[in-house]
Amino acid sequence: MEGVRYASFTSFATTKSSSFSALSPSSIIILRQKPHKKALKSISHRNLVISASSASNSVVTLLDYGAGNVRSVRNAIRYLGFEIEDVRTPKDILNAERLIFPGVGAFASAMDVLTKTGMAEALCTYIKNDRPFLGICLGLQLLFESSEENGPVNGLGLIPSVVGRFNSSNGFRVPHIGWNALQVAKDSEILDDIGDHHVYFVHSYRAMPSDDNKEWVSSTCNYGDDFIASIRRGNAHAVQFHPEKSGDVGLSVLRRFLNPKSQGTKKPTQGKASKLAKRVIACLDVRTNDKGDLVVTKGDQYDVREHTKENEVRNLGKPVELAGQYYKDGADEVSFLNITGFRDFPLGDLPMLEVLRHTSENVFVPLTVGGGIRDFTDANGRHYSSLEVASEYFRSGADKISIGSDAVYAGEEYIKTKVKTGNSSLEQISRVYGNQAVVVSIDPRRVYLKSPNDVQFKTISVTKPGPSGEEYAWYQCTVNGGREGRPIGAYELAKAVEELGAGEILLNCIDCDGQGKGFDIDLIKLISDAVSIPVIASSGAGAVEHFSEVFVKTNASAALAAGIFHRKEVPIQSVKGHLLEEGIEFWE
Numbered sequence: 001m002e003g004v005r006y007a008s009f010t011s012f013a014t015t016k017s018s019s020f021s022a023l024s025p026s027s028i029i030i031l032r033q034k035p036h037k038k039a040l041k042s043i044s045h046r047n048l049v050i051s052a053s054s055a056s057n058s059v060v061t062l063l064d065y066g067a068g069n070v071r072s073v074r075n076a077i078r079y080l081g082f083e084i085e086d087v088r089t090p091k092d093i094l095n096a097e098r099l100i101f102p103g104v105g106a107f108a109s110a111m112d113v114l115t116k117t118g119m120a121e122a123l124c125t126y127i128k129n130d131r132p133f134l135g136i137c138l139g140l141q142l143l144f145e146s147s148e149e150n151g152p153v154n155g156l157g158l159i160p161s162v163v164g165r166f167n168s169s170n171g172f173r174v175p176h177i178g179w180n181a182l183q184v185a186k187d188s189e190i191l192d193d194i195g196d197h198h199v200y201f202v203h204s205y206r207a208m209p210s211d212d213n214k215e216w217v218s219s220t221c222n223y224g225d226d227f228i229a230s231i232r233r234g235n236a237h238a239v240q241f242h243p244e245k246s247g248d249v250g251l252s253v254l255r256r257f258l259n260p261k262s263q264g265t266k267k268p269t270q271g272k273a274s275k276l277a278k279r280v281i282a283c284l285d286v287r288t289n290d291k292g293d294l295v296v297t298k299g300d301q302y303d304v305r306e307h308t309k310e311n312e313v314r315n316l317g318k319p320v321e322l323a324g325q326y327y328k329d330g331a332d333e334v335s336f337l338n339i340t341g342f343r344d345f346p347l348g349d350l351p352m353l354e355v356l357r358h359t360s361e362n363v364f365v366p367l368t369v370g371g372g373i374r375d376f377t378d379a380n381g382r383h384y385s386s387l388e389v390a391s392e393y394f395r396s397g398a399d400k401i402s403i404g405s406d407a408v409y410a411g412e413e414y415i416k417t418k419v420k421t422g423n424s425s426l427e428q429i430s431r432v433y434g435n436q437a438v439v440v441s442i443d444p445r446r447v448y449l450k451s452p453n454d455v456q457f458k459t460i461s462v463t464k465p466g467p468s469g470e471e472y473a474w475y476q477c478t479v480n481g482g483r484e485g486r487p488i489g490a491y492e493l494a495k496a497v498e499e500l501g502a503g504e505i506l507l508n509c510i511d512c513d514g515q516g517k518g519f520d521i522d523l524i525k526l527i528s529d530a531v532s533i534p535v536i537a538s539s540g541a542g543a544v545e546h547f548s549e550v551f552v553k554t555n556a557s558a559a560l561a562a563g564i565f566h567r568k569e570v571p572i573q574s575v576k577g578h579l580l581e582e583g584i585e586f587w588e
C-alpha cells in the first residue's frame, strides 16, 4: 500500500507461513459476469470455485520488509493454495522460484531499508535475470528511477520515469481510492481475465507512460491523467492496483502469476478505460449483546434496542458470516463499526480482532474497522496510544480504520488554535499509515433554523422545510454514538479533518439512519462539494433508487447501507443492476 508509513523499518518479517496442508484448497475462479439488464437475477457471484490448480512448486517467496500490513496479500496467496516463505536475506531473493513484493510504506523509507539491507541490489539482479517477479503498488513504483514522494528520492532505476503525485487541482480527489478499469496495452498474461472488469486502487502517487518506458507498460488507467497501472517485461510484472483487494478478478491476476502453466493460451483482452467507479459498501455495526455475544446490530436513528419488554439489542446475524456473504454478493468494501468502542476498550475486545482476522481470510475487498480509536489507559494504568489501537486493527486485517469521536475533538481543537500539533489520533495514524488508510466517520444531526444567522456554523437552505416551517438547517456533529452534541458542524469538521490528514469521510446522518427513506442529499452535497477527499454517503438507503439518486445529485464517491442488506430487503446485486440501468459506472 503506497503511502503507508510505518514507524519502524528495522527488521524483516520473521513470521513463518502456515503449513500447506492447512490451507484452503487452491482454486480456479470463474469471474463474475458483467450484470446484464435481462439477466440481473442470474448475476453470478464471487468465488465460484470450479477446480483445483496444482502448481509444480507451491512455494512463493514474499518480500515483506517489516513495514506494515501485508496480511491481505498473505491471505490471498494462501487462499490460492500456495505456501509462503519470507525473505530474510538478499540470498533468499536470488534463490526464489517466484517472488512477490507487496510494497508498503513511503517510497523513501522503503528504499532506505532495501539499500541498507542489500535487498535493493538483490532485487535488481533477480529482475535483470528475468526471474518471476510481481510487485504490488509501491512494489511497482520502486522499480522506477525516482519518486517525488517526500523527495526526489532515487528508486531501483530499472524503469525510466519519475513517480509523481496526482494533480488534485483539476477536481480529481486524491488519494485515488476505488475501482477503476484498465486499458490493456500489451499481452501481459497475468491480466488476461481482466477485460472490462475494474480493479481496486489506493494511492496518491503514480508513474506516467512515456516513450522511454513504453516497452515496460502493459496497461494504463485514467484518473485525470493516464498513469501506469501495470508493467511487464519477460517474467517481471508489477501492478499499481491491489490484486489482493480486487475480488475474483484480482485473485485471477495473482493466480495467473503464481501458476502460469495451468492456464490455456488466451488472447489478451482489450480493456476499455473508464471513470473511477462508484462504490457500494456494506456496513456492519457490531456490539456485544446482553448475552455477551458479538452480533451485527442495526439502529433506528442510532437506537439499537428492540422496543419490546426485554429491550434487547437487535441481533441481525454473525459478523464474519455476514461479511463473507456481502463479499460473495458483490460488495465493493465491507465496514465494521464497533459501536460501543467509545466506552469499551477495543484491544480488550478480542472477539472484534478475531472477527477481522477471520473475515480477512476469505474477503478480498477492502475492510474498514472503526470504533474506539483513541488513547486509552486500562484498569492497570497501562497507557495505549490511538496508534497502537489502530496498529492492532491493521495487523488483524483492516485496510482502513475509521475514527469517530476522537476526530471531532481533534477538529474542534484545530479550528480553535489553527495549529496542527501532530498529536491527534488522526494525525498520528495518517502519518504512519498514510491518509488513504484513515477514514473519519461523522455522525451529524440536522438542526433546523429560522435564519441562517442563528448559528456560527455553515447552514443550508433545506429542500424540505422543518417541522415548524424552518427553511434552514445546520448539521451538528455528535460523539459517543450520537449521545452528545458538540459545538462544531459537519461542514467545519469535514474541512478540518481533511487538513489534518483524513483520506476519506464516512458521512452518516442520525436523522436518516435506519429510516429507509433515502440519503440526506442536502448534507451529502454540502460535504462532498466542500472537500477534495472521497465522501461515503451513509444512512437512509431503503431502495435501489436511493443509490442512483445520491450518485446523480451529489459528488459522493461511495454509498453505504446496512439495514436493507441485513434484512435482505434489497440484495447488493440489485443495487448494482439498477446502477447499470441508470448508466452509473460501478465496478464489474
Ligand code: 1PR
Binding pocket: 283, 284, 285, 298, 299, 301, 302, 303, 304, 337, 338, 339, 340, 341, 342, 370, 371, 372, 373, 402, 403, 404, 405, 406, 441, 442, 443, 479, 480, 481, 482, 508, 509, 512, 513, 514, 515, 516, 538, 539, 540, 541, 560, 561, 562, 563, 564
Ligand atoms: O466514536 O470513534 O468510537 O466510533 C464509533 C463509531 O460507531 C462511529 O463510526 C459511529 O458512527 C458508530 N456508531 C456509534 N453508535 C452507533 C449506533 O448506531 N448506536 N453506528 C453507531 C452508526 C451508522 C451507520 C449505519 C448507517 C447506515 N452506524 O454506519 O450503518 O447509518 O444504516 P442504514 O443503511 O440502515 O440507514 P468512535
